[in-house]
Amino acid sequence: MVRLTRAGEYAIRGMIRLAKNGGEGLVLIADVAKAEGVSKSFLAKQFQRLVKAGLLESSRGASGGVALARPAAQITLRDIVEAVEGPVELNRCLAANDRCKNADACPLSPVWREAQERMLEVLSRVTLAYVSETAKKP
Amino acid sequence: MVRLTRAGEYAIRGMIRLAKNGGEGLVLIADVAKAEGVSKSFLAKQFQRLVKAGLLESSRGASGGVALARPAAQITLRDIVEAVEGPVELNRCLAANDRCKNADACPLSPVWREAQERMLEVLSRVTLAYVSETAKKP
Numbered sequence: 001m002v003r004l005t006r007a008g009e010y011a012i013r014g015m016i017r018l019a020k021n022g023g024e025g026l027v028l029i030a031d032v033a034k035a036e037g038v039s040k041s042f043l044a045k046q047f048q049r050l051v052k053a054g055l056l057e058s059s060r061g062a063s064g065g066v067a068l069a070r071p072a073a074q075i076t077l078r079d080i081v082e083a084v085e086g087p088v089e090l091n092r093c094l095a096a097n098d099r100c101k102n103a104d105a106c107p108l109s110p111v112w113r114e115a116q117e118r119m120l121e122v123l124s125r126v127t128l129a130y131v132s133e134t135a136k137k138p
Numbered sequence: 139m140v141r142l143t144r145a146g147e148y149a150i151r152g153m154i155r156l157a158k159n160g161g162e163g164l165v166l167i168a169d170v171a172k173a174e175g176v177s178k179s180f181l182a183k184q185f186q187r188l189v190k191a192g193l194l195e196s197s198r199g200a201s202g203g204v205a206l207a208r209p210a211a212q213i214t215l216r217d218i219v220e221a222v223e224g225p226v227e228l229n230r231c232l233a234a235n236d237r238c239k240n241a242d243a244c245p246l247s248p249v250w251r252e253a254q255e256r257m258l259e260v261l262s263r264v265t266l267a268y269v270s271e272t273a274k275k276p
Contacts, residue, residue, distance in 0.1 A: 003229065004229045077246075090257070111261070111269070116257070118253075119253045122252050123253055130245070
């Protein structure tokens, strides 16, 4: 179960690269992709999602230059993961659009909810600024 | 990301049925499958994994009768989920068999580890006895 996908991983890596670039203007997706050893088309797809979520700004579509849309200290790992992977739902019974008819009587629903909240608390607390500053320069 | 699969869900449901049966001997997988509205072959596959993990005993292979291998108070949700889904690894960098060469310098690895531990604490704390007693009779 429960595994960050490659999409989420490269979205985070790409965001760290952009955070390290600071306020030095737009960065080409091709350059980030090359530095991370991943295809430009794959990374561009993730960056499109980050643009859509308001975490990135792009100059001319997500295939052009990109920059953080707000300070790295105001972007959390949860923001990035959910932008790329969608809302975290440890069990489908927690999905907003899938109201389980047994939810009120179900002893499991509150367990999944608590497990999910504990996990998300951690991802909500860690900012892009923190992981970028801690990460060693490549 | 992060979603209990149908396999895990039906493993838990099946185990709750067996827990409710108490010490009343073996239960036929076919009966549990019928009660849960799932195919016998699918449920038998999950039960085989639970037998392998030492959570279930079976009379003649996993297609026959099954019973809990130990008291429901000594089986946790984590036991069941991991038996069916494998070890929970929020990120592949946490996998025991995939030692990331950057782990020491990586600022993300401890974040994933903490998020995973918080989540697993909840699943480790909740026993099959608890969810079986709380669950309404069908």
